[in-house]
Amino acid sequence: MSDLLYMVLVAPFKDMAGAPAFLVEVLIGGVFAGLMYSLVALGFVLIYKASGVFNFAQGVMVLFAALTLVGLLERGAPVVVALALTVAVMVGLAYAIERVVLRPLVNQPQIILFMATIGLNFFLEGFGEMAWGANVKKLDIGIPDRSFIVRGVQINELELTAAVTAAVLVTLLALFFQTTRIGRALRAVADDHEAALSIGIPLKTIWVVVWSVAGVVAIVAGLMWGAKSGVQFSLSLIALKALPVLILGGFESVPGAIVGGLIIGVGEKLGEVYWGPLVGGAIENWFAYVLALAFLLVRPQGLFGEKIIERV
């Protein structure tokens, strides 16, 4: 018994203290993964904030953006041009979604909008496959996948670039949506379409802007994940990892998505490396979901979410 306690509660920390450089490497890996989760979760948060809808298609949007980018690069477009075109495609997609999916569903219950995003999910998946093919593709945007060593800590250049990009993007977005005017307008739109219209908030513009921003976030997420592990259809499954991030951070909170992503990224890496051997590994695969489950029991609105208030 005491052996077991020692192995769970003491030994891992001794290992950490014993090899600090390695610990830092693990932490960096965790922060990198966490920022990537945050990036995907952010796409969800934006749309949730502006329409109160959980956008089931966010994962596919990441895949779609990555596929478009790779497809353009394969056809010989320079990186900058391909990026610009992909942004244009995602903004165009936002317009199309507003016109075809959202506008006819104004004032409908949110579950209906949610179902519509499930439809969108399947459409985009099929459309992406039709347009760009279903093979696994390598995404090369000219950032070398090599490492350098600082004070005995190995740092991967690609991961560093991705982390910095994600951090910058996340900060900008957080600032933007934290502004009182825009923040209030978004909350208003999410809360009641009719009332928002009547006080002069242009629903259409807000939706196009928000879906465009979510599209751009999807590009960055697709770019970073794609560069790391290739562009393939499993890319849309990272949306599943974003779910626990949202539950942890709160669905309508930008800072929540960041903090939630970091907690899960770092937590699962630490768990995998230091506690993994005790249970035969694979902690990385379930850690996030168990944590989310615990949060649902204790604090269902998440760390930064709004408490749901209902008059009964």
Next chain:
Amino acid sequence: MSYPAPAGPVLEVNGVSVRFGALIAVNQVSLSVARGQIVAIIGPNGAGKTTLLNAVSGFYHPYEGRIAFEGKDRTRLQPPDVAALGIARTFQNVALFKGMSVLDNIMTGRLLKMRGSFLLEALYWGPAKRQELEHRAFVERIIDFLEIQAIRKTPAGRLPYGLQKRVELARALAAEPKLLLLDEPMAGMNVEEKEDMCRFILDVNHEFGTTIALIEHDMGVVMDISDRVVVLDYGRKIADGPPAEVRKDQAVRDAYLGVAHE
């Protein structure tokens, strides 16, 4: 009372029809609302009152006829554009932002009046801070005016119905509207709440000179506070005039009490 000389009616509805498929909800209705007036639109259930109001505020578009605001045609405008012109409204079944505090709800009414760069706002610095404080001060005046100081931090969804209606009125007032549209401002209220609401509506009209068009079922209230009454029945206008006249009108009595069929 003296108002600045009215340069034509604030709102002019001219031969407006709204239809949903084969159903004609509003049938060639014309009415005009003069500056500074309180005009009540009454009628039995299903008479097309709310539909008419929705057409004025841009939620529906008439299939014939035109709507002019301050002399300019605005028949085809969308709700946000109507709001930008200076028409604010409340809803029959209260459309507040339930998760937001009363103060935030009323602040949303100021959104159209706010400007600014996002960077300054994000940092809550300089002009952005000043702007927020100015608008906040204005909103506090409305809060005082409507006597809802005690609930300003309460989430709107938690309030009793009567107070929610008052907060909705506050949000509409925050936009400093030229024309205020109230859809059954007193529905579901007890006598005391109704009296309060009447007083507020009259005060808004007197103190700010706001033109008001309202829909109401309570005949007593309508006769007491309005300058003019428009009666709709089955989508058609059947009477239009001062309350005392409308009260005596035979068509109105028939619509409300029913006609004996022989």
